[in-house]
Amino acid sequence: MPDFASPLFHAALALDLVAIDPGLGGLVLRARSGFVRDAVVGRLSRLPLPLTRLHPQVSDEALYGGLDLAATLAAGTIVQEQGLLTTPSTLLLSMAERCPPGLAARLAGCMDREAGHMLIALDEGAEPDEACSPTLADRVAFRVDLEGATLAETRAPLDAPDLAEARARLAQTMVTLDLHRQTAELAVAFGVDGLRAPMFAIRAARAHAALRDAPLAAADVEVACAMVLAHRATRIPERDEDTETESPEPPPPDDGDGAEETPDQDSLEIPQELLLEAVSALLPPDLLDQLQARALRGARGSGAGAVQKGNRRGRPLPSRPGRPGNGARVDLVGTLRTAAPWQRMRAETAAVRDGLHIRASDIRLKRYEDRSDRVLIFAVDASGSAALARLAEAKGAIELLLGEAYARRDYVSLIAFRGTASEVLLPPTRSLVQTKRRLAELPGGGGTPLAAGLQTAMAEAEAARRRGMSPTICVLTDGRANIALDGSADRKQAAADAEKIARIARASRIEGLVLDCGNRPERSLATLADVMGARYLALPRANAERLSAAVSAALGD
Amino acid sequence: MKAPFPFSAIVGQDDMKLSLILTAIDPSIGGVLVFGDRGTGKSTAVRALAALLPPILRVEGCPVNAERPEDVPDWAVLETKTVSEAPTPVVDLPLGVTEDRVTGALDIEAALTRGEKAFQPGLLAKANRGYLYIDEVNLLEDHIVDLLLDVAQSGENVVEREGLSIRHAARFVLVGSGNPEEGELRPQLLDRFGLSVEVGSPPDIESRVEVLKRRDAYDRDHAAFMLRWQAEDAAIRERILTGRKALKKLDTPDETLTDVATLCVALGADGLRGELTLLKAARAYAAWRDDTALTRKHVRDVAAMALRHRLRRDPLDEAGSGTRVERVVEEVFA
Known part of the structure; x- marks a missing residue:
């Protein structure tokens, strides 16, 4: 078992395997830009195909080729431009965490057609919920997180085996194990549902054997499964022998090669435990956090949120100069109007040619004004003071609001605060079934950490705004804050903390709504709403329908 | 390619x-x-x-x-x-x-x-x-x-x-x-x-292994694999062509129409599109099986796929609508 403790080694091995078998699709490299990442990117030259750089805003024309407008207008004859995807190449997608769903789907389609492209996605996400689109991540075999790699490691020499020879050996690799069954069973054990992953594991095992120039052995399967399955795992399989720790400890790195230790296993089944161990060693330490963070990203636009300017739909605005492409539409009349005054002059100077003389600088694009999607962030007080009956009412109200949000195609996010902390029950989603399920499971009891709830809601709102949505925070509570941000039961501190967060919310101009659903209106909540710049609605003895009507009215539709 | x-x-x-x-x-x-x-x-x-x-x-x-x-x-x-x-x-x-x-x-x-x-x-x-x-x-x-x-x-x-x-x-x-x-x-x-x-992914290991094996064979020995399955693809194509001819001659008895209508009413499917699609799907299914007459069995077999997405749905309802269709089919055709 190779030493995966070094992320650089891990990345180098992944690249070697991809170079041997391009069918592995490629690699998601999670790292901020820097020396360490550059060291890995430097090794991309070892891949058999030329490198093509892409960025998340790349246009269709650039991808698929099309009319070279400037050249065409200058020459007066059609000049075509080659697309980046026309010939097979290694696609290097930078800022993959910002890749819009449209581009992800196009690249995925390109990979599915098996025209020979490879994808290296550089994921620079800082937060766990900023990650490379799952559509793309699913189509490449490997994922390497370079976090923790040190500069010193980049200086350590990595061996550079001859890949061309290994590639030639790939077809002749002997397989004596029941590779298919092993990988299928292992994938199930780790809760990897799709069948792409075990497929990649099989290929990776073969490529690894070819790299070692040896018949396929248990060690190859171990390495392959560890590299392909670990980051896709959705659960940690229970082991019968011992359940020593909750988080699996990495096994002590083997000194020798695994195959040397177990030479007699070539024709036998590999013990399942061995493979489980191998994969567990590479399981990301924050697996459970990541599972939660697999946020849902959808299409945007045409919602009820803030106004944003676009070039495809909405209310028309005056046209602007620019290049067509990337979905922009040419304003033909505007373009002709711009070109018109110059016609005589251009006709005199240009070569003899009939028709209009239009230059690239004349092109005018249509622009529209549209509304971005709105996301409603519910921060629900599930503390003990919001006694069970009230909690049930709050749930009922939220369900009604959800129904309305569905009709308006709004996104919904759910945060609960109780005890000493708050948690995100659901990141922004349009899936109402999930929201309802989480809501039903929401337990009650404990203190009222209002500040913590507001803080989480703020973080969620900021994240949503970064994704181009318009957030609205809706706080449902019934009482005074009594738990401070640090978790201590200090009423004074708690109130001060809540006010502080409310002030930040106001400064970042996040729309808000405070719903007081206590038995009597609570003065401190009205003050809080004032500080937050939010609307305050006292709903003593609120029933679900009144609550929902109040929110709808406050949101102005 | x-x-x-x-x-x-x-x-x-x-x-x-x-x-x-x-x-x-x-x-x-x-x-x-x-x-x-x-x-x-x-x-x-x-x-x-x-x-x-x-x-x-x-x-x-x-x-x-x-x-x-x-x-x-x-x-x-x-x-x-x-x-x-x-x-x-x-x-x-x-x-x-x-x-x-x-x-x-x-x-x-x-x-x-x-x-x-x-x-x-x-x-x-x-x-x-x-x-x-x-x-x-x-x-x-x-x-x-x-x-x-x-x-x-x-x-x-x-x-x-x-x-x-x-x-x-x-x-x-x-x-x-x-x-x-x-x-x-x-x-x-x-x-x-x-x-x-x-x-969904196949639930049992056996079919998963089979998928992996076939895919692997497709990747590694492409020509032989395509040759191996060419005949079966051709057989399906033939059956589609036969089915298209058979569809024209297929009888639709009145009781099947009643079955279709009863089913859709019992399910509360919106509009008549559901009925029409269910009928067409059942007829196509009968033609595919090369049966000479449309029967209740055909309707029953395609009911879930023709109707599951047409139920007047509470957006918050999480029960699978496929099972709902099947339950009603059982009741109506009991």
Whole structure:
């Protein structure tokens, strides 16, 4: 078992395997830009195909080729431009965490057609919920997180085996194990549902054997499964022998090669435990956090949120100069109007040619004004003071609001605060079934950490705004804050903390709504709403329908 | 480019395969919606379908695949009018596609360089008489969805923009696939799909191993694998052709009509589209099985795929609608 403790080694091995078998699709490299990442990117030259750089805003024309407008207008004859995807190449997608769903789907389609492209996605996400689109991540075999790699490691020499020879050996690799069954069973054990992953594991095992120039052995399967399955795992399989720790400890790195230790296993089944161990060693330490963070990203636009300017739909605005492409539409009349005054002059100077003389600088694009999607962030007080009956009412109200949000195609996010902390029950989603399920499971009891709830809601709102949505925070509570941000039961501190967060919310101009659903209106909540710049609605003895009507009215539709 | 994975070599996923075959027998059923997780062979099946479908006759070079020379739209300038065989078009509609690409638009190239007002046909023209495939259909932008709904209903694409006034036939089978976790589909669009199936990874290890083995063989020994499955694909193609003929001769007894109507009333399915689709699907299914008469069994077998997405649905209801259909079928046909 190779030493995966070094992320650089891990990345180098992944690249070697991809170079041997391009069918592995490629690699998601999670790292901020820097020396360490550059060291890995430097090794991309070892891949058999030329490198093509892409960025998340790349246009269709650039991808698929099309009319070279400037050249065409200058020459007066059609000049075509080659697309980046026309010939097979290694696609290097930078800022993959910002890749819009449209581009992800196009690249995925390109990979599915098996025209020979490879994808290296550089994921620079800082937060766990900023990650490379799952559509793309699913189509490449490997994922390497370079976090923790040190500069010193980049200086350590990595061996550079001859890949061309290994590639030639790939077809002749002997397989004596029941590779298919092993990988299928292992994938199930780790809760990897799709069948792409075990497929990649099989290929990776073969490529690894070819790299070692040896018949396929248990060690190859171990390495392959560890590299392909670990980051896709959705659960940690229970082991019968011992359940020593909750988080699996990495096994002590083997000194020798695994195959040397177990030479007699070539024709036998590999013990399942061995493979489980191998994969567990590479399981990301924050697996459970990541599972939660697999946020849902959808299409945007045409919602009820803030106004944003676009070039495809909405209310028309005056046209602007620019290049067509990337979905922009040419304003033909505007373009002709711009070109018109110059016609005589251009006709005199240009070569003899009939028709209009239009230059690239004349092109005018249509622009529209549209509304971005709105996301409603519910921060629900599930503390003990919001006694069970009230909690049930709050749930009922939220369900009604959800129904309305569905009709308006709004996104919904759910945060609960109780005890000493708050948690995100659901990141922004349009899936109402999930929201309802989480809501039903929401337990009650404990203190009222209002500040913590507001803080989480703020973080969620900021994240949503970064994704181009318009957030609205809706706080449902019934009482005074009594738990401070640090978790201590200090009423004074708690109130001060809540006010502080409310002030930040106001400064970042996040729309808000405070719903007081206590038995009597609570003065401190009205003050809080004032500080937050939010609307305050006292709903003593609120029933679900009144609550929902109040929110709808406050949101102005 | 490598030939796609053969249709007949797909392990399991019988619902999905059957629904695609039924639309091949009777395209007027109106499309298939495939919902399921990643890596369950949704796109593989649709891409395989292209190789499976029987060829169509069309005027050579016609942008809308017209069957007869007189159907060729007048804006299309063709050199020949010969009719020849061509594969049934299966057109991909990529996510984030622009309206221009879908409906077609003014040919900017021709307009700017030659000063001609020409129409550049879009994907709808290309998909006429064939299939239009949308992967990740639930992420499709709303304005494109509206456009597709309009065309799918009228069977005609009307372009009125930039001084163009063009209309052409656009009859296609809409095939959509998506992952329900990423968002839901508007009920209006749901209803436009004739059939709806849910796919998942095979539950048992045996079929998973079989999938892996076949895929591995496809990757490693492509030519031999294609040869191995060619005959079975051809057999399905034959059966589709036979089914199309059989469909014309198939009797629909009155009691089956009553069955269909009773079922839809019991389920509270909106509108008459449900009844019509269920009937068409049952007839296509009978033709596929080469049965001579339509019976209750046919209706029963296709009821779930024809109706599960049409139930008047509480958006917050989480019970699978497929099971709801099956339960009602059991009650009605008990």
